Amino acid sequence: MRTIKENQPLSQLSTLGTGGVAEFFASPESLEELQEILRFYAGKCPVFVIGGGSNIIIPDGNIKGLTISTRNLKSINWLSNFTAEIQSGFSLPLLLKTIRGRNSGGLEFAAGIPGTIGGAVAGNAGAGGKGICDFVDEVRALDSAGNLRIYRRSEFDYGYRRCSISDEGVIIVSVLMTFRESRAEDEKEFSDFMTRRRNQPLNSRSAGCTFKNPEGYSAGKLLDECGCKGLCIGDAVVSDIHANFILNRGKASSSDVLRLIEICASKVYGDMGIKLEPEIKTLSPCFCV
Ligand code: EPU
Numbered sequence: 275m276r277t278i279k280e281n282q283p284l285s286q287l288s289t290l291g292t293g294g295v296a297e298f299f300a301s302p303e304s305l306e307e308l309q310e311i312l313r314f315y316a317g318k319c320p321v322f323v324i325g326g327g328s329n330i331i332i333p334d335g336n337i338k339g340l341t342i343s344t345r346n347l348k349s350i351n352w353l354s355n356f357t358a359e360i361q362s363g364f365s366l367p368l369l370l371k372t373i374r375g376r377n378s379g380g381l382e383f384a385a386g387i388p389g390t391i392g393g394a395v396a397g398n399a400g401a402g403g404k405g406i407c408d409f410v411d412e413v414r415a416l417d418s419a420g421n422l423r424i425y426r427r428s429e430f431d432y433g434y435r436r437c438s439i440s441d442e443g444v445i446i447v448s449v450l451m452t453f454r455e456s457r458a459e460d461e462k463e464f465s466d467f468m469t470r471r472r473n474q475p476l477n478s479r480s481a482g483c484t485f486k487n488p489e490g491y492s493a494g495k496l497l498d499e500c501g502c503k504g505l506c507i508g509d510a511v512v513s514d515i516h517a518n519f520i521l522n523r524g525k526a527s528s529s530d531v532l533r534l535i536e537i538c539a540s541k542v543y544g545d546m547g548i549k550l551e552p553e554i555k556t557l558s559p560c561f562c563v
Contacts, residue, residue, distance in 0.1 A: 277307060278340075284332045287324050287343055289388065290481045290520075292528040293332025293557070296322070296341035303346045305361075305416075305447055312420035312445075315340050320559035321418065323445050325362065325393030329481055331556045334528045339559065344392050347447060357411070357452045362392025362445075366399070366406075374464075379456035380409060382463040386471035388482070395449055396440040397555070398432045401467060407432040409451045415444035418561035422447075435486055435553055445560055475513040479522040484535060485550040493550055494518035497538055500545045507534045532556070 282299035285291050298319070302308040315321060320339035324330065344363040351359045356378055360369065366389050370381050383404040387394070391406075395413060398405040413425040423444055430438045439446065485493040497503075497517035505512045509526035512534065513519040520531055520538075539550045 277302065277311065282341070284324070284337065284341060287345075288327040288330055288332050288481065289479060290327075290331060290526075290528075290531065291479045291522050292334070292526055292531060294335040294337055294528075296337045296339075298340040299343070300340065301343040301346045305347070305422075308342070308347070308445070308447065309416060309420035309422075311340070311342070312416060312418065316419050317563055319563060321445075321561040322557055323560045324557065325396070326365070326389035328388040329393060329397060329399075329554055331481060331528045331531055331554055333557060337557075342445070344390060344445075344447075347392075353450075356454060357450065359414075359448050359450050360391050361448045362390060362395075364391045365389075366391060366394050373453050374456070377456045378453040379460040380453050381406070382460050383467055385464050385467035386474075386476070391449055391451075392446040395446060396437055397435055397553075398437045400435075401470075405432065405434070407437055409453060410449050411452055412450040413439055413446055414448045414450075415439065415442070415446045417444050443561055473516055475515040475519050475521060478513070478519075480513070480519045481531075481554045483518045483553050484520050484538070485518055486553045488548055488550065491548060492518075496542050496546060496548060496550070500538075500541045502538045502541055505534065505537060505541075507531075507537070510534045512538065528556075 277300050279299045282296045284296050285293045300311050322341040324343050347361040347363040349361045370384050383401045387399055394406045398407045411427055415423050487493050494517045502512045503514050503517050508530035509524040510530035511521050511523050513521050542550050
């Protein structure tokens with residue numbers, strides 16, 4: 275198939291800049307192209323999906339099977355003043371900019387969050403107790419045979435950094451979202467979230483926050499109090515600016531990062547008795563054989 279590449283290095287598709295090589299790789303530009311690819315590969319090999327790559331660790335070595343990047347599925351279609359169908363590869367920062375430019379609001383909490391809409395919905399990306407799924411009316415996804423499935427709002431549930439659709443074994447291709455008219459208080463919220471982002475190491479390679487905040491605690495504060503800042507394995511290092519960020523300061527591998535995550539979690543468990551759960555996901559198959 276013309277659109278399939280072989281032996282494609284994947285590290286540049288993750289903001290962390292680590293990871294191995296995909297046996298087969300595709301970056302389809304339309305829903306139909308993705309359907310055709312899935313029908314060709316259906317049941318023959320594992321299928322992996324990468325969105326914006328800002329919240330994942332891609333394993334080192336050879337990744338057998340087909341890896342799909344959604345970055346070329348990036349259209350937005352306004353159905354009314356406040357409602358749009360947005361393809362999964364559309365950038366979240368660009369969405370925020372677009373709706374602010376249309377005098378719509380509600381998404382200010384997403385200020386500074388990288389990634390694509392598909393990834394943001396799959397993990398209910400958010401901040402300050404708010405999440406992107408609050409604005410989703412409908413999710414459109416493909417199953418392993420390339421068939422379209424539509425999940426209405428009542429057919430999925432979500433919570434802090436989770437959405438049930440990511441357990442369904444489907445690829446999110448687009449979402450229907452409804453925003454609201456902008457309000458005076460939106461500007462303050464936007465600048466407050468931007469300010470909080472300034473306490474994060476945004477100029478270094480990372481996959482964002484490493485751990486979820488355990489109920490009633492801040493993971494960054496716990497890691498800081500347990501002396502994790504500056505801990506390193508190879509070129510993977512815990513940020514001195516915000517302890518919930520692991521940085522790739524050069525040639526880190528994904529296994530360096532994963533070992534460092536384990537060390538940090540066991541330090542917090544040993545010192546405080548609190549179990550930290552990773553927020554970053556390790557790339558795993560969306561469909562297996
Ligand atoms: N803190 C420390 N030391 C550190 C880091 C933080 O003492 O090394 C303290 C801060 O001073 C503050 C508290 O911990 O008092 C909370 O820190 P912060 O304001 O940075 O918020 P957070 O809970 O660590 C959350 C989200 C971020 C989001 C920010 C800002 C999670 C796990 N993290 O961080 O999301 O950007 O709020 O809105 O929910 C992400 O999802 O990748 C992410 C980075």
